[in-house]
Structures are given as C-alpha cells and as structure tokens.
Amino acid sequence: MSNCDMCGLEVVKLNSVVVDGSFLDVCAKCSSYGNAVEIKEPEIRKYAGTSKAQTKIFVEENVNFVMESAGNIIKSIREEKKLKQKDFAKMIGVKVSVLHKIETSLIKPEIKLARKIEKILDINLIESYTDDEKSVPVNLTDEELTVGDLIKFKKR
Numbered sequence: 414m415s416n417c418d419m420c421g422l423e424v425v426k427l428n429s430v431v432v433d434g435s436f437l438d439v440c441a442k443c444s445s446y447g448n449a450v451e452i453k454e455p456e457i458r459k460y461a462g463t464s465k466a467q468t469k470i471f472v473e474e475n476v477n478f479v480m481e482s483a484g485n486i487i488k489s490i491r492e493e494k495k496l497k498q499k500d501f502a503k504m505i506g507v508k509v510s511v512l513h514k515i516e517t518s519l520i521k522p523e524i525k526l527a528r529k530i531e532k533i534l535d536i537n538l539i540e541s542y543t544d545d546e547k548s549v550p551v552n553l554t555d556e557e558l559t560v561g562d563l564i565k566f567k568k569r
Contacts, residue, residue, distance in 0.1 A: 419443040476542045479527045483538045484518035490534045491516075505529050 414423045417440040419432070427438040430447030437447065480486075491501050502512040505526065514520045522530065527538045 417443055419446065477524055477539050478542065479521045479524065479538055480540050481521075482518075483521060483527065484516045486536060486538065487530060487534065488516040490536055494534065501533075504533055 418437040424440045428444040432447035
C-alpha cells in the first residue's frame with residue numbers, strides 16, 4: 414500500500430500525473446487535478462553478431478610548439494621596431510594585458526597567435542619536433558593493453 418502524494422490516502426494503485434509541472438503519484442480521486450503521464454521503460458535491444466569497433470591510435474609524427482623564450486624575443490623585436498604595446502596588441506588582435514603576459518612569459522601564445530606575431534615581426538617562434546620512428550597502431554580493444562602501450566618514450 415502506498416500513500417497519495419496530494420491527499421495522503423493509502424491506496425493499492427497510484428497514478429502518475431503532472432500537476433503544475435511536478436510529477437506526482439496520486440490516487441484516482443486526485444488524478445483529475447493533473448494530466449496523466451505514461452512512463453515507458455527504456456527498450457533494450459540486443460543485436461546478434463555485432464563486433465566491437467576496432468579503435469586505433471597513431472602518435473603524431475610532426476608536432477609544432479611555441480618556443481620557451483618566445484616572450485623575450487617578441488618584446489625585444491617589438492622594441493627594436495619602436496612599437497608600443499598598445500599598438501602592437503591592436504595589430505595582432507589581443508588585449509594589452511594579454512600581450513604583457515606573453516612578453517613576461519607568464520603565458521605562451523597559441524600556435525595561431527604565434528603565427529600572426531611571426532608575420533608581423535618577421536621572426537620564427539614556432540619549432541617543430543619530428544619523430545623519426547614509424548608510429549605503430551594500437552588496438553584499444555585488446556584486453557592485455559597497458560598504459561605503457563600508449564606512451565611513447567623519449568630516447569635519451
């Protein structure tokens with residue numbers, strides 16, 4: 414036996430209704446105050462003969478990154494060209510505070526912004542790392558897969 418959410422009456426069967434946007438389990442008398450709701454159980458489908466998807470990971474062979482000393486280089490070249498921070502920030506489309514953080518090496522510019530700066534100041538800020546080894550596909554559905562299979566170790 415369950416209690417009606419509206420009147421508190423103990424009844425054997427409760428109806429699910431929506432009253433003022435709330436889902437309530439109510440008796441037959443109180444169900445007239447709301448709209449009846451039919452709650453469907455999710456349908457579980459079983460597929461015969463399907464196999465797991467084979468997912469493979471390839472490690473990138475060519476990686477671009479902004480060099481560590483980019484902030485110092487940007488500041489020195491900007492000052493050589495007699496550009497103020499305010500003017501240069503407007504040229505590359507960032508706030509002066511962001512340019513200041515880049516020049517003091519608090520943050521590194523993203524690749525897209527670094528390419529803009531490279532064009533304007535005629536310098537190189539982006540370095541590439543090329544891996545000479547061929548990448549090997551890794552089967553992620555393998556049950557004996559370990560973290561070590563996914564990590565590419567750097568030779569020293």
